[in-house]
Amino acid sequence: MADPLAQLIQHLGKLPGIGERTATRLAFFILRGPTSYAHDLANALIEVKQRLRQCSQCCQLTEQDPCSICNDAKRDRKTILVVALPQDLLAIERTGGYRGTYHVLHGLLSPLDGIGPDELKIDALLARLKDDDAVKEIILATSPNVEGDATALYLSRLLKPLGYTVSRIASGVPIGGELEYADSVTLNRAIEGRHEV
Amino acid sequence: MADPLAQLIQHLGKLPGIGERTATRLAFFILRGPTSYAHDLANALIEVKQRLRQCSQCCQLTEQDPCSICNDAKRDRKTILVVALPQDLLAIERTGGYRGTYHVLHGLLSPLDGIGPDELKIDALLARLKDDDAVKEIILATSPNVEGDATALYLSRLLKPLGYTVSRIASGVPIGGELEYADSVTLNRAIEGRHEV
Numbered sequence: 001m002a003d004p005l006a007q008l009i010q011h012l013g014k015l016p017g018i019g020e021r022t023a024t025r026l027a028f029f030i031l032r033g034p035t036s037y038a039h040d041l042a043n044a045l046i047e048v049k050q051r052l053r054q055c056s057q058c059c060q061l062t063e064q065d066p067c068s069i070c071n072d073a074k075r076d077r078k079t080i081l082v083v084a085l086p087q088d089l090l091a092i093e094r095t096g097g098y099r100g101t102y103h104v105l106h107g108l109l110s111p112l113d114g115i116g117p118d119e120l121k122i123d124a125l126l127a128r129l130k131d132d133d134a135v136k137e138i139i140l141a142t143s144p145n146v147e148g149d150a151t152a153l154y155l156s157r158l159l160k161p162l163g164y165t166v167s168r169i170a171s172g173v174p175i176g177g178e179l180e181y182a183d184s185v186t187l188n189r190a191i192e193g194r195h196e197v
Numbered sequence: 198m199a200d201p202l203a204q205l206i207q208h209l210g211k212l213p214g215i216g217e218r219t220a221t222r223l224a225f226f227i228l229r230g231p232t233s234y235a236h237d238l239a240n241a242l243i244e245v246k247q248r249l250r251q252c253s254q255c256c257q258l259t260e261q262d263p264c265s266i267c268n269d270a271k272r273d274r275k276t277i278l279v280v281a282l283p284q285d286l287l288a289i290e291r292t293g294g295y296r297g298t299y300h301v302l303h304g305l306l307s308p309l310d311g312i313g314p315d316e317l318k319i320d321a322l323l324a325r326l327k328d329d330d331a332v333k334e335i336i337l338a339t340s341p342n343v344e345g346d347a348t349a350l351y352l353s354r355l356l357k358p359l360g361y362t363v364s365r366i367a368s369g370v371p372i373g374g375e376l377e378y379a380d381s382v383t384l385n386r387a388i389e390g391r392h393e394v
Contacts, residue, residue: 003260004248008241014234015223026212028284031245031258037211038246042239044205048228049235051201061228063200087225 005031057128059104059121061086069093069101076100077134082125082155083141084108084148092141100139103128108147109154117154129162137165144171144189202228254325256301256318258283266290266298273297274331279322279352280338281305281345289338297336300325305344306351314351326359334362341368341386 005027013023030038054060055067058080062068069075079100083089089102105120129135138159142148156166172190173182182190202224210220227235251257252264255277259265266272276297280286286299302317326332335356339345353363369387370379379387 004241004244005258008238008245011234011238011241016226017219017222022214024284024287025214027245028282029213030242031249031283035246037208038242041205041208042242044201044208045227045235045239045242047201048205048224049232052228061202085225086228087221090221 054104054106058102059106059124060089060102061104074099077132078136079139080125080129080135080137081139081141084143084151088141088143105142105151108142109151110147120151122155122158126158129159129164135164137167139167139169141169144169251301251303255299256303256321257286257299271296274329275333276336277322277326277332277334278336278338281340281348285338285340302339302348305339306348307344317348319352319355323355326356326361332361334364336364336366338366341366 008027008030009020009023012018012026013020015023018026030041051063052061053063053065055062055065055070057066057070060067060069064071076099080103081092081098081100082103082105083092084105084107086104086106089104092098092102103121103125105122105125107115107120109115109117109120138155140152140155142151152168156168159166170193171186172193173179173186179187205224205227206217206220209215209223210217212220215223227238248260249258250260250262252259252262252267254263254267257264257266261268273296277300278289278295278297279300279302280289281302281304283301283303286301289295289299300318300322302319302322304312304317306312306314306317335352337349337352339348349365353365356363367390368383369390370376370383376384
């Protein structure tokens, strides 16, 4: 088979969750489709690497610095919600329910992988807190797994002595989920996290 | 969220089987990865549209015309294997078991979708047969479904009167498959296609 096609299949096959079969299917879809689509996708790939940088305040990925959230006067500056990755921020923004600001750590503590506090954007968070007296509460919204919990614990020990209200997002049985099918760790968390009604 | 990222997610989301969640995951993978990967993938997308054309003999997608298979003196010119799409050819080439040449129809007869014989590369097949006295057998390797069977029937009626041996690939229970789980159409085909042992 011709070389450019093999190349495209090979590069698509490097994407997570995409094996050779799916890569082949995608490549033929692109080949059959309009040239404009292939060009649009190619441009988007290049632009995303060229134009995005980290916001100097919240460290999210942005074209303009500070980012549109940090720059938005309507956002509530009293609260900073801390997430591990830019896609977590995106997921929370999609809900439309949170009106405060963010801080993106760009990872979670994971000593076994050599990721300590210095590898995360914790210094940037502290520098930002020093400059901004408006902040009252910090919500730790890392995932409820080993790394996420460890990172939240580390941050809470760091931030509480500075006088901030530090909170952790709730974990438990997901809305719409069936108790019957929830794993035991989730069930334990849900029971531990019970609140009076 | 920044615009280039939204664009990339949108374009990735147009690929078949890739929804917004997967597109987001892929976009962040690309964003985190080396710039060289994004550029390689972008180049592959553009090259595949620029450099591939149809082989004037077998109609497969190729950079050079005639394609490497039609141009290969070691391939057996007595047999032409007819497939619907370039990816079918690719699948058969991967097995390494077939040493003849190919013909790609670029579709299957489907009157309801307005696809008649003129929309397929049947004229090209006939023209090629007229020029080449070496061909003895034509193997119809369209998929065993309504369109594939109809196309095979149409071609066999067209080619048999011209004196060629026309054969159809076998269909039945897949190797490694369980009889118990085979659908009834496949089972019927397997019984119809029985051969003495």
